[in-house]
Amino acid sequence: MSDDTDTGMVYLVGSGPGDPSLLTVKAKELLDTADVVLHDKLPGPAIIESIPESKREDVGKRAGGERTPQEYTNDRLVELAKAGRTVVRLKGGDPFVFGRGGEEMEHLATAGVPFEVVPGITSAIGGPGVAGIPVTHREHASSVSFVTGHEDPTKDESAIDWEALAATGGTIVVLMGVGKLPAYTAELQDAGMDPETPIALIEQATRPSMQVAVGTLDTAVDIRDEVGIEPPAITVIGEVATTRERVCQWIDQTQHHHFEQIETQDQS
Amino acid sequence: MSDDTDTGMVYLVGSGPGDPSLLTVKAKELLDTADVVLHDKLPGPAIIESIPESKREDVGKRAGGERTPQEYTNDRLVELAKAGRTVVRLKGGDPFVFGRGGEEMEHLATAGVPFEVVPGITSAIGGPGVAGIPVTHREHASSVSFVTGHEDPTKDESAIDWEALAATGGTIVVLMGVGKLPAYTAELQDAGMDPETPIALIEQATRPSMQVAVGTLDTAVDIRDEVGIEPPAITVIGEVATTRERVCQWIDQTQHHHFEQIETQDQS
Numbered sequence: 266m267s268d269d270t271d272t273g274m275v276y277l278v279g280s281g282p283g284d285p286s287l288l289t290v291k292a293k294e295l296l297d298t299a300d301v302v303l304h305d306k307l308p309g310p311a312i313i314e315s316i317p318e319s320k321r322e323d324v325g326k327r328a329g330g331e332r333t334p335q336e337y338t339n340d341r342l343v344e345l346a347k348a349g350r351t352v353v354r355l356k357g358g359d360p361f362v363f364g365r366g367g368e369e370m371e372h373l374a375t376a377g378v379p380f381e382v383v384p385g386i387t388s389a390i391g392g393p394g395v396a397g398i399p400v401t402h403r404e405h406a407s408s409v410s411f412v413t414g415h416e417d418p419t420k421d422e423s424a425i426d427w428e429a430l431a432a433t434g435g436t437i438v439v440l441m442g443v444g445k446l447p448a449y450t451a452e453l454q455d456a457g458m459d460p461e462t463p464i465a466l467i468e469q470a471t472r473p474s475m476q477v478a479v480g481t482l483d484t485a486v487d488i489r490d491e492v493g494i495e496p497p498a499i500t501v502i503g504e505v506a507t508t509r510e511r512v513c514q515w516i517d518q519t520q521h522h523h524f525e526q527i528e529t530q531d532q533s
Numbered sequence: 534m535s536d537d538t539d540t541g542m543v544y545l546v547g548s549g550p551g552d553p554s555l556l557t558v559k560a561k562e563l564l565d566t567a568d569v570v571l572h573d574k575l576p577g578p579a580i581i582e583s584i585p586e587s588k589r590e591d592v593g594k595r596a597g598g599e600r601t602p603q604e605y606t607n608d609r610l611v612e613l614a615k616a617g618r619t620v621v622r623l624k625g626g627d628p629f630v631f632g633r634g635g636e637e638m639e640h641l642a643t644a645g646v647p648f649e650v651v652p653g654i655t656s657a658i659g660g661p662g663v664a665g666i667p668v669t670h671r672e673h674a675s676s677v678s679f680v681t682g683h684e685d686p687t688k689d690e691s692a693i694d695w696e697a698l699a700a701t702g703g704t705i706v707v708l709m710g711v712g713k714l715p716a717y718t719a720e721l722q723d724a725g726m727d728p729e730t731p732i733a734l735i736e737q738a739t740r741p742s743m744q745v746a747v748g749t750l751d752t753a754v755d756i757r758d759e760v761g762i763e764p765p766a767i768t769v770i771g772e773v774a775t776t777r778e779r780v781c782q783w784i785d786q787t788q789h790h791h792f793e794q795i796e797t798q799d800q801s
Contacts, residue, residue: 361658394629394650408679515645515647517648
């Protein structure tokens with residue numbers, strides 16, 4: 266046997282938005298069969314607690330509250346694979362939508378570790394969907410753009426061109442959109458976007474504690490504070506946000522009871 | 534028993550990009566338990582052929598080749614639910630990413646039919662991901678925009694503002710991006726986008742017959758013709774498209790053998 270055949274395998278796996286039934290069939294199988302699962306808090310408690318504790322490694326916040334450096338996670342993935350382990354790197358949503366999965370993938374390739382990408386449902390699409398908001402609509406939105414409210418803090422200025430995003434005329438979805446809501450709703454209005462443009466704020470998308478608040482670009486900050494929307498939450502900006510009020514009476518609510526049961530079982 | 538309790542339920546379900554293992558756990562369960570599954574060709578043969586033929590209703594192309602009118606599908610969903618059936622409306626990718634799921638949802642709500650949305654992985658994210666291309670990257674792309682190359686033919690002019698999309702500086706992903714490739718690559722260059730901007734074309738994303746071709750905005754049409762990229766395919770435009778060449782040697786190929794087995798079994 267050559268050295269090569271001793272090397273394990275890394276799966277970069279998206280967990281989806283948090284409801285365990287929105288894991289893919291492949292992600293579920295890999296979580297069951299992997300030797301080790303490296304994760305942070307983003308996949309959410311229902312999914313994380315379904316993984317046997319003996320194979321979990323938390324690479325999110327460390328004791329003391331500071332974040333695990335990305336370099337540590339990169340190196341740990343290589344170390345485990347070189348030791349012949351089958352490793353799942355579990356990321357919230359999709360690994361490649363603001364997830365730093367690209368950096369991890371390139372690190373693995375540079376180190377000569379075989380890997381596979383297993384996409385997941387991004388909360389930026391699945392969250393609004395479950396809440397009755399289609400991110401595109403033949404009549405209202407010919408494009409949809411995703412941006413993050415949490416930018417790289419080492420950058421001098423925002424790399425996001427809100428004026429260009431406003432000019433697209435399509436839906437805008439902001440992930441991690443709570444903290445900087447006052448800044449970007451103002452920037453979009455300065456860029457000429459109608460203050461009456463509908464918006465929706467969705468907290469804990471697809472989870473039992475999901476909360477949705479609707480308003481306009483102009484009232485977004487007040488509504489966030491009245492309803493008490495807290496991170497993690499996404500903001501949907503555009504005409505499509507009005508769909509919810511026309512349909513939400515008919516969205517089946519039993520899914521939420523189902524979630525609560527899952528969580529109770531996991532915590533017992 | 535009141536009339537209400539006799540009404541069934543409609544699930545608007547995304548199939549993901551075509552690999553059956555990228556169905557969600559919930560979608561898989563619903564396909565197993567539903568009374569009827571209304572589908573078109575977009576979910577792909579491996580998924581469609583795994584559904585018992587007795588419960589499939591094809592609402593895509595009809596005999597003679599013309600499309601089933603959207604109104605027929607809307608009315609059929611209501612009719613089946615009112616007859617007490619549990620109905621899955623299976624859509625390729627995610628139901629709300631250029632899928633007309635929004636119109637179907639509003640029709641159900643207007644008719645008073647309870648429904649639930651079950652998101653799926655859009656090929657616009659999962660397709661590039663599996664091919665080694667992250668749609669966002671901390672260094673290269675702070676936003677990603679999705680548009681369709683297939684617009685509503687009843688519209689007088691394109692509703693897509695390519696100039697604004699170019700100005701965002703983020704990744705652009707065009708779904709159904711083959712036919713109009715010459716038009717929009719020219720429009721993006723006219724809007725000032727660098728002709729050397731990297732692009733990737735991905736045909737049959739995540740399926741055994743997946744093909745990927747890389748080039749630049751300037752060479753995109755030649756590359757499409759040389760490699761023979763055909764619909765359904767997506768186009769990724771932006772610096773992230775260069776990631777593939779740095780990682781593809783290490784992307785595990787066994788997944789494709791796995792797909793081929795699944796297809797062979799289904800067809801036997």
